[in-house]
Amino acid sequence: MSQVLSKSPKHCAEKQSFTIDKSYKKLFFAFSSFFTIVLAFIFLIWLTLHPSKPxxxxxxxxxxxxxxxxxxxxxxxxxxxxxxxxxxxxxxxxxxxxxxxxxxxxxxxxxxxxxxxxxxxxxxxxxxxxxxxxxxxxxxxxxxxxxxxxxxxxxxxxxxxxxxxxxxxxxxxxxxxxxxxxxxxxxxxxxxxxxxxxxxxxxxxxxxxxxxx
The missing domain is CATH 2.60.40 (Immunoglobulin-like)
Structure with missing residues (x-):
């Protein structure tokens, strides 16, 4: 006698939600990293040039x-x-x-x-x-x-x-x-x-x- 295993709709929804959340986290991490690099670059320029007041x-x-x-x-x-x-x-x-x-x-x-x-x-x-x-x-x-x-x-x-x-x-x-x-x-x-x-x-x-x- 064979046994059929099926996933409930609730289980599928939870898995899909986890995948979407993971994608959003990766996207957020990518944007945060890019923004941090840009700020660090600008700050490095600022420290290097260190403008004097007029x-x-x-x-x-x-x-x-x-x-x-x-x-x-x-x-x-x-x-x-x-x-x-x-x-x-x-x-x-x-x-x-x-x-x-x-x-x-x-x-x-x-x-x-x-x-x-x-x-x-x-x-x-x-x-x-x-x-x-x-x-x-x-x-x-x-x-x-x-x-x-x-x-x-x-x-x-x-x-x-x-x-x-x-x-x-x-x-x-x-x-x-x-x-x-x-x-x-x-x-x-x-x-x-x-x-x-x-x-x-x-x-x-x-x-x-x-x-x-």
Missing amino acids: RFSLTQADIYQFNLTRPSLLNSSIQLTLLSQNPNKRVGIYYDELQAYASYKGQQITVDTYIPPFYQGHEETNLLTAFLQGDALPVAPSFGYEVGRDQSAGRMVLSLKVFGKLRWKVGTWVSGRYRFNVNCVSVMVFGPNAAPISPIIGSSRGTQCSTDV
Whole structure:
């Protein structure tokens, strides 16, 4: 008497499910391995090249207007010229969303001013100019006293700031965006030591800036 063995539908379904799960695991492992290799390659390039952060210096800043229309409203106009340098031999830099403003004793005295984005090649240097302006900006009640005291002394310390986002470029690979901040401390000179051009009431030259990425 022969014995017939047959598999139940439940047993077949379990075997088929196991085969599908195994295929998905292999596919997931393959994609994970590929992704890990790509990340490791990018990280190796990053470690090898190790891009240095850009350098900025303030070549000139001129104040054309700086007066209070009311005890707590300021009108200001400042033109600044910055030198931007990429110190990297193999890494280019895309500068995105550039903006600049000026502050005095912790108070912002101009609105954020847009600077056109640009690409900076290997070891390249670019000259940036921006005209910063503020119309009837609210300031602290003690602002007029502080400004008057500094102008009488012939010197005023301003902070000129640039901020935005940058991307590193290595060959054809371009990184994600990184925030960066540039801070330039400028000593504006008034009186007999100021620039002889009549519209300029204060000026500063040759200041090194700090950069954070």
